[in-house]
Amino acid sequence: MEQSLKRLHPFILAFDLYKLIKGNIIFFVFIFLLNMGSDKWWIQTAKWLFLAYVVIMLFVNIGKWLTYRYEIKDNAIYIKSGIFLKSEQTVPFLKVQNVQRQTTVFHKIFKVTSLTLETAAVGEESSITFDVISRAEAESLERVVTVTYEQQVINELTEAELFEEQLVEQEPKSEKTTHFTPTKRDLVKASFTSLSFLILIPIIFKLDDIVKFDTFADEVTDALKWGWAILAIVIIGVLLISIAIGMIHTFIKYGKYEISSDTQKVYIKKGVLDESIFSIRKEKVQAVEISQSLMKRLLGLAEVKLISAGNTTIGEVETNTLYPFLPVHRAYELISELLPDYQVEESMHKLPGNAFWIRMIRPSYIWLIATAAIWYFKPSLWWISLALLLVIYVSRILDFKNSRYLLNESFIQMKEGGFSTTLFITKRSQVIEVKAERSKLQRYFNVASIETVNRAKPVHHNKLIDVPHEVANEFYRWYMDRKHEIKTQ
Structure with missing residues (x-):
């Protein structure tokens, strides 16, 4: 499968301009609006420097677009880029860990999207991001990644396994199964749990910097002479407005949340205005992390993250998080539904006295x-x-009461935390390193610390301290048995 060298979608130039304006809007407002009539020399200098910077960046972005080329061949994507310093990047599709798509308001207006292919490598060349790409091209690239991986799996099958695979292929293709979408009640609960109804408070403080509410102190004093009833009405009104704003904010962020899967992948879709879609092959999931803040523990809610070797954020938004306000038991059920190989055991061993x-x-x-x-x-x-x-x-007492561990055949579960807790679950085959250590104080009390290391960005370390010394020895033997699960080339 080969394609000629391609450029990025031309709307990338408009997108770069949009990012340039968005990233410098505060500076623009300050020097051009708030100081519109100022004749101070440093304001005038700042205006000319800003305009020069914008012009230079426009030419740089045009140069990047003209010199950026990519092509698909030999089950890999090849990229050539650079205005002055030329660079080439090759990413085999078999190295792709997960795929992320984000469709902002800008993308929706121009009917395009963005696509990121994440690998397990580290550094600047660990991923490929197309900031603006047609939706048809994005779907085509995703299909190529999927077909390449499936072909590799078939090539590695034995004759008996290949026969079974052919029988499976003759069966009707499985469609996506939707496991969770938030109800109105879930969104209300999320609004209060995330404290988004308090979003109006920082906005008021920001406005105070501009409007200076203290100048209205006399008017407020005169209004209070009419009675405290007016003050109560004002407070209730502000509270209701704040709750309404919080509800809207929560709906925009979580309103179109959808968690689905098919036989091969898990899909997480989120966002109303800015949409993002995260997909990962089930066998690429390195571990599962279930966390509960103090507020979520009081309300019986939990947040589930799928840990993978690829990057799982778009900007400042984590895309690998299942709905962050799931009831605890529903979170456990959802893990089993999405990842049949993972089973959450609620009965775990406590730490010794x-x-x-x-x-x-x-x-x-x-x-x-x-x-x-x-x-x-x-x-x-x-x-x-x-x-x-x-x-x-x-916090230490709560951490002792909350800490648990379980070695269950090819799985390990570790839970720790004081006011907030984290339950970590991973398969032995996904652990790349383990540690078991004892300090002098731990030797005296006959306890030890155990730690697992999984592929992620950054590398994921999970540690549980003060387990029985015998468990540390069992933990090491448990890990050594992974040789029966790892396929060697």
């Missing part, structure tokens, strides 16, 4: 440094040191 005492006597360097600073700068605030010490020990 020795782990409690070692945590009680283990020194807190944060508390020591904070106490020294308070004693030196402000001894009258000694009570802050006591409050901090109380929080630290309450």
Whole structure:
């Protein structure tokens, strides 16, 4: 399958201009609007420098578009780019870990999208991103990645496995199954759990910098003379407006959330205005992480993340997160539905009593440094040191009660956390390294620390401290048995 060298979609120039304006809008407002009539020399200089910067960036973006070429051949994508320094990049489709698509408001207007192919490599060349690409071209590239991988799997099958694969291919193709979409009740719960109804508070503070509400102090004082009822009405009105804004914000962010899967992939779609689609092959999932903040624990909710070797963020948005406000038991069920190989066991082993005492006597360097600073700068605030010490020990007690572990055949589960908790689940075949260590204090209490390392960006380390020493030895033997699960070339 070969294609001639292609350029990026020409709308990339408009997209680059859009990003340029968006990234410099504050600076533009400051020098051109807020200081429109100013004749100060540094304002005038800033205006000319800004205009020169915009012109230069426009020419740079045109140069990038003219010199950027890509082609598909030999089950890989080849990219040539560079205005002054030429570079070439080759990414075999078999190396692709996950695929991400994002369709912002800009993309919707011009009926295009963006596509990112993520690999397990590190560095600048670990992924390929097409900021603007036609939807048909994006779907074509995704199909090529899928077909390449399926062909590789077939090539590695034995004769018996190939016969079974042919029988499966004769069966009707499985379609996507939608496992979860949020209801109105879920969105309301998400709004309050995420505290998005408080979004109006920072907006008011921002407006205060511009409007200076203290200039209206006399008017507010006069209004209060009419009675506290007016103040109560104003407060309730502001609260209702804040809740409404929070609801809208939550709907825009989570309104079109959809979690689906087929026999091969998991799909996560999110966003109303700016849409993003994350897809990953099930066998590429390195681990599953279930986290609960204090608020979510009180409400019985949880957030599930699929950890993979490729990058899982678009800008500042994590695309590998299942709906962040799932009821705990529904989260467990969803993991089993999406990834049949993963089973969440709720019955896990507690830490031994020795782990409690070692945590009680283990020194807190944060508390020591904070106490020294308070004693030196402000001894009258000694009570802050006591409050901090109380929080630290309450957190340690909760961490001891919450910490669990389980070695279950080819799986391991580790849970830890004080006020918030994290449950980590991974398959032995996906672990690339393990550590088992003991400090002098741990030796005295006959406990140890165990740690797993999985491929991710950055590499994912998960550690559980103060497990029984015998469990650390069992953990090492458990990992050595992975040789029966790993295929060697």
